[in-house]
Amino acid sequence: MGLLVNGEWHDQWYDTESTGGHFVRQESQFRHWITKDGQPGPTGDGGFKAEPGRYHLYISYACPWASRVLMMRTLKGLEDMISISIVHPHMLEHGWTFHDYPGVIKDPVINADYMYEIYTHVDSNYSGRVTVPVLYDLKQDTIVNNESSDIIRMLTRAFDDLGAKEGDYYPEELRSEIDKMNDFVYPNINNGVYKTGFATEQSVYEKEVHHVFDALDKLETHLEHHNYLVNDQFTEADIRLFTTLVRFDKVYFGHFKCNIRQLVDYPNLWEYTRRIYHIPGIKETVNFDHIQQHYYYSHKTINPNGIVPVGPDLDFSL
Numbered sequence: 001m002g003l004l005v006n007g008e009w010h011d012q013w014y015d016t017e018s019t020g021g022h023f024v025r026q027e028s029q030f031r032h033w034i035t036k037d038g039q040p041g042p043t044g045d046g047g048f049k050a051e052p053g054r055y056h057l058y059i060s061y062a063c064p065w066a067s068r069v070l071m072m073r074t075l076k077g078l079e080d081m082i083s084i085s086i087v088h089p090h091m092l093e094h095g096w097t098f099h100d101y102p103g104v105i106k107d108p109v110i111n112a113d114y115m116y117e118i119y120t121h122v123d124s125n126y127s128g129r130v131t132v133p134v135l136y137d138l139k140q141d142t143i144v145n146n147e148s149s150d151i152i153r154m155l156t157r158a159f160d161d162l163g164a165k166e167g168d169y170y171p172e173e174l175r176s177e178i179d180k181m182n183d184f185v186y187p188n189i190n191n192g193v194y195k196t197g198f199a200t201e202q203s204v205y206e207k208e209v210h211h212v213f214d215a216l217d218k219l220e221t222h223l224e225h226h227n228y229l230v231n232d233q234f235t236e237a238d239i240r241l242f243t244t245l246v247r248f249d250k251v252y253f254g255h256f257k258c259n260i261r262q263l264v265d266y267p268n269l270w271e272y273t274r275r276i277y278h279i280p281g282i283k284e285t286v287n288f289d290h291i292q293q294h295y296y297y298s299h300k301t302i303n304p305n306g307i308v309p310v311g312p313d314l315d316f317s318l
């Protein structure tokens with residue numbers, strides 16, 4: 001695990017000392033948008049027109065942020081229009097790699113061994129973390145965007161005139177409600193499990209773990225009378241919550257010590273997670289081997305011997 005400083009790789013864990021034991025996530029730096037006509041999106045520059053075969057995604061099956069993007073690619077039927085690479089589940093002293101492992105798909109752009117080479121290829125002076133997902137423009141040979149929340153939002157409509165599957169997961173009339181739900185789910189659950197697991201002070205951990213479970217309790221009540229988070233319709237808000245929930249009992253409960261309750265103890269949330277898992281194409285985006293290998297083997301400050309647990313055995317059937 002490390003980061004780039006002026007284009008040079010440094011093997012370095014997150015600094016939680018300067019933040020009093022808190023994990024603070026860095027802002028993503030590439031924020032351009034693919035649009036139907038190449039006009040600029042809400043942030044960044046224009047010039048990224050939706051075209052089949054032009055864009056490539058770098059994904060980790062282990063990563064909940066990258067998996068949102070993989071889900072959206074599947075839901076919109078973009079598999080033939082946007083190609084993918086899959087990184088190795090272990091993120092060690094060189095960060096993400098393309099080394100051999102079942103499920104890995106190599107880099108077609110520069111045949112990179114390491115994900116950081118993709119970042120330095122587009123900016124030889126790049127400083128920052130080398131994260132996935134990355135949306136890459138094969139035509140301009142540059143990174144379009146490395147922020148999953150932007151990428152899923154642009155993919156929901158940008159390729160609609162080129163034969164993408166129907167379905168708008170951020171419909172105009174629900175936007176403010178979806179935004180509100182995202183503003184609740186992101187800090188408390190999506191990033192909440194990370195703030196809990198990466199905390200290096202007892203008091204910080206205890207505060208964060210309660211935030212996670214207070215939020216899950218609220219959503220459990222909400223789902224008593226609703227099938228989905230917003231307007232009883234499957235939207236972006238559900239995609240964003242699902243990729244955290246599907247990892248919950250496998251890694252966050254044990255590895256990140258989010259262990260007040262298991263997800264299977266929440267009848268409504270567990271049923272909701274399994275329902276989304278069975279939407280056609282979605283279970284193929286969930287790779288539990290990569291998920292468990294990544295967290296337990298990569299985070300040596302949390303699990304120094306890298307022992308990967310064999311359980312729990314979860315029954316995802318409906």
Ligand SMILES: N[C@@H](CCC(=O)N[C@@H](CS)C(=O)NCC(=O)O)C(=O)O
Nearest residue numbers: 063065129130131132133146147148
């Ligand atoms: N804000 C980013 C976060 C992505 C992210 O943090 N990905 C993790 C994997 S789950 C990563 O690549 N981490 C490497 C690092 O922090 O050095 C997004 O949502 O796209």
